[in-house]
Amino acid sequence: MTGAARGIGRATALAFARLGARVAVCDKLAAELDDVAAELSELDALVTARLMDVRDAEQVRALRDEIAATTAGSVDVLVNNAGGGFKASFLETSSRGEAALIAENFTQVTSCLREFVPLMGDGARIVNVTSIEAHRAGPGFGIYSAMKAAVESLTKTLALELAEMRIRVNAVAPDMIPTPGDADLAAAVGMSDHGSYDQPWPDDGTPDDVAGVIVFLASGLARFVTGTTVHVDGGTHAASGWRRGPAGGWLL
Numbered sequence: 001m002t003g004a005a006r007g008i009g010r011a012t013a014l015a016f017a018r019l020g021a022r023v024a025v026c027d028k029l030a031a032e033l034d035d036v037a038a039e040l041s042e043l044d045a046l047v048t049a050r051l052m053d054v055r056d057a058e059q060v061r062a063l064r065d066e067i068a069a070t071t072a073g074s075v076d077v078l079v080n081n082a083g084g085g086f087k088a089s090f091l092e093t094s095s096r097g098e099a100a101l102i103a104e105n106f107t108q109v110t111s112c113l114r115e116f117v118p119l120m121g122d123g124a125r126i127v128n129v130t131s132i133e134a135h136r137a138g139p140g141f142g143i144y145s146a147m148k149a150a151v152e153s154l155t156k157t158l159a160l161e162l163a164e165m166r167i168r169v170n171a172v173a174p175d176m177i178p179t180p181g182d183a184d185l186a187a188a189v190g191m192s193d194h195g196s197y198d199q200p201w202p203d204d205g206t207p208d209d210v211a212g213v214i215v216f217l218a219s220g221l222a223r224f225v226t227g228t229t230v231h232v233d234g235g236t237h238a239a240s241g242w243r244r245g246p247a248g249g250w251l252l
């Protein structure tokens with residue numbers, strides 16, 4: 001599980017652990033990673049907690065080697081959760097910024113897939129965390145959105161390429177969920193530029209809401225589900241522009 005030290009990743013790692021899974025986690029935030037590792041240890045669920053940057057393919061390989069040694073070479077579930085970005089229009093994004101967003105949201109996913117799929121056997125599952133932005137325009141987040149869309153495309157292709165191995169591949173696409181990462185973004189851009197948690201559902205989503213869907217997709221209950229995306233967004237994708245009117249009802 002990548003990016004497991006906080007937010008959606010942390011909630012997911014703990015959800016798996018509470019259901020009895022043994023979990024290997026990685027993140028680039030040392031203190032937060034120590035915290036989640038301690039919680040996983042208390043649940044007797046920790047395989048390893050590795051401080052690393054998933055954009056570094058060498059470090060991903062080292063994690064693969066460590067996990068292969070500890071789990072007798074077998075991985076049942078891979079959750080590609082790490083990701084993020086900054087707000088800038090396409091013309092404000094330098095080629096260096098673009099490369100960083102591609103590495104953060106796409107290349108690290110492919111390098112995890114390349115390293116971990118060979119450790120996965122019959123019946124294994126992959127869940128990629130994408131975004132509502134993969135399904136609509138993303139002003140201020142053009143490269144991030146394009147990379148999340150690329151991960152969704154790869155999710156479909158891998159579902160077919162890995163079907164013979166009975167490895168299921170799916171994505172979850174959250175809309176805005178209050179997490180530390182989202183709070184950082186709000187602080188960086190200023191609240192007035194951040195948007196609101198204004199989904200059709202009456203209350204906000206939580207990291208646990210996303211974790212629950214990831215666990216479902218990784219479970220036997222989803223045995224016949226592959227190559228698809230589950231939207232965890234309180235109805236935003238379905239709304240497609242419809243919004244609640246000030247006097248009730250819906251406006252387009």
Ligand SMILES: NC(=O)c1ccc[n+]([C@@H]2O[C@H](COP(=O)([O-])OP(=O)(O)OC[C@H]3O[C@@H](n4cnc5c(N)ncnc54)[C@H](O)[C@@H]3O)[C@@H](O)[C@H]2O)c1
Nearest residue numbers: 003006007008027028053054082083131176177179180181
């Ligand atoms: N929160 C939202 O509103 C929202 C909406 C749509 C999609 N997402 C996606 O959900 C995923 C999790 O987001 P979150 O909101 O929980 O963010 P978060 O910042 O709260 O948590 C992400 C974790 O991933 C780690 N991480 C990020 N890049 C890393 C790297 N290169 N190497 C190692 N660790 C790394 C971070 O250190 C952090 O602990 C991301 O892929 C994000 O794009 C989030």
